[in-house]
């Protein structure tokens with residue numbers, strides 16, 4: 001049973017970028033109806049980042065951010081963006097406006113950069129029965145994997161073309177289970193080869209953590225960088241990957257195929 005959030009948790013402030021309701025574009029739940037809660041603030045600077053307005057942790061308050069009002073609602077443009085802190089209680093209330101939604105994606109920015117707010121929000125949403133998955137950069141140590149309120153992690157490994165390779169915390173890989181996914185956003189053939197190198201080492205990590213059968217191992221997703229990697233090239237590289245990687249999938253940013261490269265969808 002999910003634990004009920006405390007009053008203090010409900011009043012916890014979250015530096016928030018946007019909330020919107022859309023189709024999950026990638027990963028384990030691609031195609032699912034999902035409410036996205038995007039945290040403000042990220043200490044990384046991925047070259048191909050498509051949410052650069054989420055980088056500053058907190059911008060001056062006092063101006064309202066527009067929250068998404070429906071499927072495909074574009075929330076804010078980069079130029080007029082001002083991050084707005086909301087309490088956990090206010091966020092839950094925003095989420096509940098999307099009456100048909102059962103899935104939540106907590107993303108960023110980097111959600112784990114606000115650990116107290118993150119924990120409080122997860123607990124509050126879980127108490128309302130939402131199915132939650134969390135997207136994280138892989139640059140922060142994952143919280144205790146046994147937390148039943150976080151059923152699914154989607155963790156990036158930053159490949160060299162992102163410029164953030166040194167920020168990976170590879171020890172996080174041993175925290176992932178069959179409910180989770182590793183995501184490689186791939187910009188080039190060199191990136192792809194670096195990813196395969198990580199998978200080779202990952203075999204060592206899992207062996208160190210103890211034998212794991214197929215159900216216990218995380219899914220592995222390759223996504224092409226929209227601007228620099230032809231999906232057909234990535235598909236060809238994946239088809240050549242060693243058969244021992246049996247939980248490998250190719251993803252595409254479905255939301256960009258549907259609506260184009262805009263925000264809030």
Ligand code: SF4
Nearest residue numbers: 042044046049109137
């Ligand atoms: S970790 Fe995510 S939000 Fe941060 S710079 Fe990279 S892509 Fe952008």
